[in-house]
Amino acid sequence: MNWKKNWMMTMTSVTWTRKRHSHNELLVKPVLSISHRRGRAFAVSCILAFTMLCGLVSGCRPKTEKETRTILALDTYVTITAEGRDAIKAVADASSYIMEMEEKFSRKKKESEISKLNASSESAPVELSPETYAVLETAILYSEKTQGLFDPTIAPVMDLWGFGTDPHVPEGKEIEKTLEQVDYRKVHLISGNRAYVDEGTQVDLGGAAKGAIAAELMKRVRGYSVTKVILDLGGNVCAWSKSGTLNIGIVSPSEPSDLCCIYTLSKDREMSVITSGAYERYFEEAGVRYGHIMDPETGRPVKTDILSATVIGQDGTVGDILSTVLFAYGSERARDFAIAEGIDCILCVDNGTLWVSSSLKGKVDAQKGWTIEYFG
Amino acid sequence: MRRKDGQSNTSASAGARGGKTRPDRDLPARRFRFLPGDAVVIGAVAVVCVILLLVTWIYGKSVENRGRVVRITQDGNVILERNMADFSEPTEYRITSDSGEMVILLSSDKVYVKDSSCPDKICMHVGELKKSGDGAVCLPNRVVVQIVSSGTEEDQEVDVVAK
Amino acid sequence: MRGSRTAYDIAKTAMLLALALVLSILEAWLLPRGILPIPGFKLGLANIAILVTLYSVGRKEALMVALLRSLLLLAFGGNIVGCIFSLMGGLAAWGTMCLLSDMKKVSIFGVSIGGAASHGVGQIVAALLVTRTLYVVVYLPYLVLAGSFAGALIAYLTIPVVKALDHIGNEMIQ
Numbered sequence: 001m002n003w004k005k006n007w008m009m010t011m012t013s014v015t016w017t018r019k020r021h022s023h024n025e026l027l028v029k030p031v032l033s034i035s036h037r038r039g040r041a042f043a044v045s046c047i048l049a050f051t052m053l054c055g056l057v058s059g060c061r062p063k064t065e066k067e068t069r070t071i072l073a074l075d076t077y078v079t080i081t082a083e084g085r086d087a088i089k090a091v092a093d094a095s096s097y098i099m100e101m102e103e104k105f106s107r108k109k110k111e112s113e114i115s116k117l118n119a120s121s122e123s124a125p126v127e128l129s130p131e132t133y134a135v136l137e138t139a140i141l142y143s144e145k146t147q148g149l150f151d152p153t154i155a156p157v158m159d160l161w162g163f164g165t166d167p168h169v170p171e172g173k174e175i176e177k178t179l180e181q182v183d184y185r186k187v188h189l190i191s192g193n194r195a196y197v198d199e200g201t202q203v204d205l206g207g208a209a210k211g212a213i214a215a216e217l218m219k220r221v222r223g224y225s226v227t228k229v230i231l232d233l234g235g236n237v238c239a240w241s242k243s244g245t246l247n248i249g250i251v252s253p254s255e256p257s258d259l260c261c262i263y264t265l266s267k268d269r270e271m272s273v274i275t276s277g278a279y280e281r282y283f284e285e286a287g288v289r290y291g292h293i294m295d296p297e298t299g300r301p302v303k304t305d306i307l308s309a310t311v312i313g314q315d316g317t318v319g320d321i322l323s324t325v326l327f328a329y330g331s332e333r334a335r336d337f338a339i340a341e342g343i344d345c346i347l348c349v350d351n352g353t354l355w356v357s358s359s360l361k362g363k364v365d366a367q368k369g370w371t372i373e374y375f376g
Numbered sequence: 377m378r379r380k381d382g383q384s385n386t387s388a389s390a391g392a393r394g395g396k397t398r399p400d401r402d403l404p405a406r407r408f409r410f411l412p413g414d415a416v417v418i419g420a421v422a423v424v425c426v427i428l429l430l431v432t433w434i435y436g437k438s439v440e441n442r443g444r445v446v447r448i449t450q451d452g453n454v455i456l457e458r459n460m461a462d463f464s465e466p467t468e469y470r471i472t473s474d475s476g477e478m479v480i481l482l483s484s485d486k487v488y489v490k491d492s493s494c495p496d497k498i499c500m501h502v503g504e505l506k507k508s509g510d511g512a513v514c515l516p517n518r519v520v521v522q523i524v525s526s527g528t529e530e531d532q533e534v535d536v537v538a539k
Numbered sequence: 540m541r542g543s544r545t546a547y548d549i550a551k552t553a554m555l556l557a558l559a560l561v562l563s564i565l566e567a568w569l570l571p572r573g574i575l576p577i578p579g580f581k582l583g584l585a586n587i588a589i590l591v592t593l594y595s596v597g598r599k600e601a602l603m604v605a606l607l608r609s610l611l612l613l614a615f616g617g618n619i620v621g622c623i624f625s626l627m628g629g630l631a632a633w634g635t636m637c638l639l640s641d642m643k644k645v646s647i648f649g650v651s652i653g654g655a656a657s658h659g660v661g662q663i664v665a666a667l668l669v670t671r672t673l674y675v676v677v678y679l680p681y682l683v684l685a686g687s688f689a690g691a692l693i694a695y696l697t698i699p700v701v702k703a704l705d706h707i708g709n710e711m712i713q
Contacts, residue, residue, distance in 0.1 A: 077513045077520070081536075167495050235539025249534035257503040257510065262534055273538040279537060280501050292496075310538060403597055404640030404650075408698050413644030414652070421687050422654045428683065 027072050067091040073098045076234025084226030094221050104132055105209040118202050125196035133193040133210045135205055135317055142321045143184035150295040150325050151184045155204035163292050167283035175299035182296050211274055211320025214238035238316055240270040253279040253307035260348055262365045272316035276306030276323035302328040310346040339376040446487050449520045460484050473517045480521055552600045559588035559608040577588045578667045583658040583689055586632055590697045591649055595704045598637050605629035630662030648694040655690030
């Protein structure tokens with residue numbers, strides 16, 4: 001028998017062929033037919049070989065990992081999520097790095113840079129790490145820009161009101177006295193990453209630290225082979241996705257378990273989304289709600305008609321500062337400031353309206369009960 | 377093909393021989409026009425479809441309530457992890473720590489911190505936890521309350537929430 | 540003479556297998572892989588070839604076409620999951636088509652619709668095995684429904700093919 005014919009027949013006709021002695025029709029009598037033991041074995045091994053080969057080939061794809069970790073750090077709940085080839089390594093590294101950063105910025109830890117700064121004086125300035133110095137510089141810059149509405153030296157007032165330990169409304173006289181310590185001009189920056197403060201001045205970079213840390217963390221995680229990174233530092237979001245869009249929800253200040261809108265971040269753009277408001281950290285006394293964002297002029301919580309201000313931008317430090325600033329300004333001044341400084345923001349205004357920068361058109365989706373008005 | 381006795385052995389000429397035009401093989405009969413049996417088949421398929429739709433609808437309803445799990449951790453250790461559906465009656469869950477006390481209300485559709493001894497009460501201001509991923513943290517008491525999904529498909533509309 | 544095959548039959552089967560492969564590739568091109576969240580979901584156009592094989596050659600050959608189509612698709616595409624889906628769908632379809640074609644009151648339309656519906660069932664079973672979740676059962680009704688319509692269409696397309704093959708067969712033998 002012709003071997004070529006045999007091969008073809010085996011591949012296409014694996015039927016039971018009874019060997020016929022009669023010659024009624026042109027029968028198939030290949031030696032390699034299935035009625036033959038050899039034929040069967042051959043056919044089966046062909047099929048097996050095919051399957052194994054294909055399995056091998058398809059298994060050779062690089063595997064993508066996905067890893068999430070949540071840790072208690074920086075006085076809050078930090079969640080790090082990454083996807084990509086080195087996701088697990090990246091997240092593990094970021095988790096330990098965050099602990100390091102906590103050391104730098106915490107006012108409570110005696111050995112932190114900020115504590116040392118607060119203990120410095122003109123004759124004994126302290127040298128800060130480049131990152132901390134950069135944040136301090138930015139804080140002072142925006143203090144100047146907002147004529148003191150943002151002030152990193154507000155810490156004594158926060159302590160007076162007892163946020164974090166024993167919240168209460170202090171006496172007017174106490175407030176007056178404490179305000180004397182508050183003035184960003186009492187912080188002096190000198191060359192070589194050094195700085196000192198006047199006596200009694202207490203610097204707290206809490207209003208900028210989270211944004212700064214998020215940016216640092218993002219840089220570190222992106223150093224690994226990853227395709228998607230989402231950082232959530234107690235609500236302070238920094239995210240990036242190489243090839244897909246990300247939906248970042250913004251909490252509704254009147255109903256914190258719902259969203260007021262969703263911001264869609266386009267692919268391959270790293271963005272920080274930071275919201276400031278008085279709906280999470282506050283206390284109530286005699287039916288009045290006192291938020292934690294202080295007005296450095298009055299020493300009391302800012303009076304504003306904005307429920308929450310969200311800043312979207314590439315610089316996390318600035319975003320953190322600006323969200324507080326816009327919140328404190330109130331709707332009209334915040335809008336003007338945002339237009340003047342070119343800030344992309346979303347302001348949740350009292351009556352269920354979102355004032356959104358026109359540069360964010362098409363990227364923000366209002367949720368039920370909220371309407372958008374574009375400005376700028 | 378010709379056989380020894382001169383007869384043709386092919387199908388076509390078999391017809392000429394007055395025999396069957398098709399050999400007696402395991403072929404199904406040719407029925408190319410619509411027949412009553414078709415209606416039965418279509419009917420059967422339709423019935424099966426309807427039954428399946430019902431089943432999936434019922435299954436969906438049960439999963440909706442069974443899919444969410446509330447997990448409470450203290451000092452990093454899980455002290456409670458139960459299906460939210462277990463709390464058909466709203467239940468109060470008390471936690472004590474060296475810094476104070478907390479009361480968490482657990483019900484089948486939502487979980488929230490009813491009372492807490494912490495000064496800032498952020499954990500209470502977060503509001504009601506309903507969807508998988510919602511969470512409340514009380515740092516002074518070192519307690520975390522969160523809703524986790526038990527593994528069923530849940531489409532997350534958002535990847536992360538800014539607060 | 541039951542069970543024996545002519546060389547012509549085998550050639551026919553080979554051709555129909557090739558047709559099945561081409562149809563599979565065509566339906567993959569027609570329906571991009573994202574329409575349903577199930578990976579490997581297919582329309583079942585290759586059932587045309589299986590149905591023709593069933594009516595023109597025989598049951599066992601039809602089974603072979605169904606099996607080998609899946610395996611060869613694996614060779615061409617390297618997608619094991621898709622292969623399993625084809626396999627299960629094809630096997631289920633072949634099984635019901637065999638059963639239905641033996642029933643006197645059922646025409647080729649009924650056979651095809653039943654076959655396409657069970658093709659859907661076969662795919663869901665495959666999905667259950669692959670994903671190991673119960674959730675995929677949600678898609679079952681829709682697959683079955685869509686499959687039924689496809690089945691009617693397939694039957695309509697199969698009839699002329701079978702008749703043509705007969706005609707060619709007769710001509711060839713002469």
